[in-house]
Amino acid sequence: MGKIIAVHSYKGGTGKTLLSVNLAATFAKQGKKVCLFDLDFRAPSLFAILKLENAECWFNDYLNNTCDINKVLIDASNKIPSKGKLFVGLANPATEAIRDMSAKDRKWEMRALGRLLYLRNALLNDKSFDYLVFDTSPGLQYSSINAIVAADLVAVATTGDRSDVDGTRRMLRELYNLFEKKTGIVINKVLDYNSKNRQEELYDRIKNTYQVPLLGIVPCFCDILRAEGNFIFAQDKPEHPFSKLLDEMAKKIDANEVR
Ligand SMILES: Nc1ncnc2c1ncn2[C@@H]1O[C@H](COP(=O)(O)OP(=O)(O)OP(=O)(O)O)[C@@H](O)[C@H]1O
Numbered sequence: 001m002g003k004i005i006a007v008h009s010y011k012g013g014t015g016k017t018l019l020s021v022n023l024a025a026t027f028a029k030q031g032k033k034v035c036l037f038d039l040d041f042r043a044p045s046l047f048a049i050l051k052l053e054n055a056e057c058w059f060n061d062y063l064n065n066t067c068d069i070n071k072v073l074i075d076a077s078n079k080i081p082s083k084g085k086l087f088v089g090l091a092n093p094a095t096e097a098i099r100d101m102s103a104k105d106r107k108w109e110m111r112a113l114g115r116l117l118y119l120r121n122a123l124l125n126d127k128s129f130d131y132l133v134f135d136t137s138p139g140l141q142y143s144s145i146n147a148i149v150a151a152d153l154v155a156v157a158t159t160g161d162r163s164d165v166d167g168t169r170r171m172l173r174e175l176y177n178l179f180e181k182k183t184g185i186v187i188n189k190v191l192d193y194n195s196k197n198r199q200e201e202l203y204d205r206i207k208n209t210y211q212v213p214l215l216g217i218v219p220c221f222c223d224i225l226r227a228e229g230n231f232i233f234a235q236d237k238p239e240h241p242f243s244k245l246l247d248e249m250a251k252k253i254d255a256n257e258v259r
């Protein structure tokens with residue numbers, strides 16, 4: 001039975017998109033059948049990052065109930081030469097589409113949740129996908145709440161920023177726990193993560209601060225900034241420490257170690 005993973009955060013810019021893309025690519029590399037979805041309708045980015053041709057429909061259209069899911073999925077496996085398969089469902093980056101999505105009412109969002117939940121049948125059960133990875137908008141946007149509700153595991157990205165830490169703790173107490181979601185935390189953009197003392201100090205601090213399983217600690221890599229989003233590390237630089245960390249994260253998730 002496959003799993004749905006939502007990558008979420010309290011604040012913007014914590015690395016959700018970077019982590020979603022690389023986690024999906026890592027699963028594919030490990031031989032899994034994966035679909036990565038852009039659920040950040042406020043600022044769609046997978047379209048630009050993966051440089052894919054348009055499918056017949058956008059993921060927006062699927063949620064709008066005007067298109068079948070099979071017309072949304074793009075097979076990007078040739079971008080990620082691997083044993084597995086990587087499909088992508090893109091959010092429409094057109095200004096009009098962004099405005100349209102931000103004006104949806106509660107009733108629409110409830111129906112959209114139904115469509116999202118249906119993916120479990122349509123993709124995990126009927127098409128034997130191993131993982132669906134949802135890249136979401138930060139904070140408490142309706143589309144992100146829907147993604148969290150539909151997910152089996154929420155990977156929460158956070159940095160060391162004071163406001164980020166406070167907001168993340170609040171969300172853990174008041175949002176993920178409310179839905180009784182399995183949650184794993186990823187501390188991203190960590191500085192000076194090279195001495196043993198610093199690593200031990202950080203582990204203890206994270207354990208006390210969040211009290212949920214730790215999925216990974218990711219240093220701030222200048223190489224990532226330098227790449228300017230032009231390639232997928234997990235694929236193009238498999239020996240890079242960032243890719244190694246993703247390998248470990250994917251294995252943890254696969255082994256069901258996040259409870
Ligand atoms: N560990 C890291 N080291 C260096 N740069 C990073 C790291 N993680 C993310 N970045 C950079 O930070 C920026 C924001 O990352 P990303 O777009 O993935 O965040 P996001 O959470 O998806 O943002 P948004 O909330 O706007 O969707 C990008 O330029 C990305 O390359």
Ligand SMILES: [Mg+2]
Nearest residue numbers: 016017040045
């Ligand atoms: Mg993003």
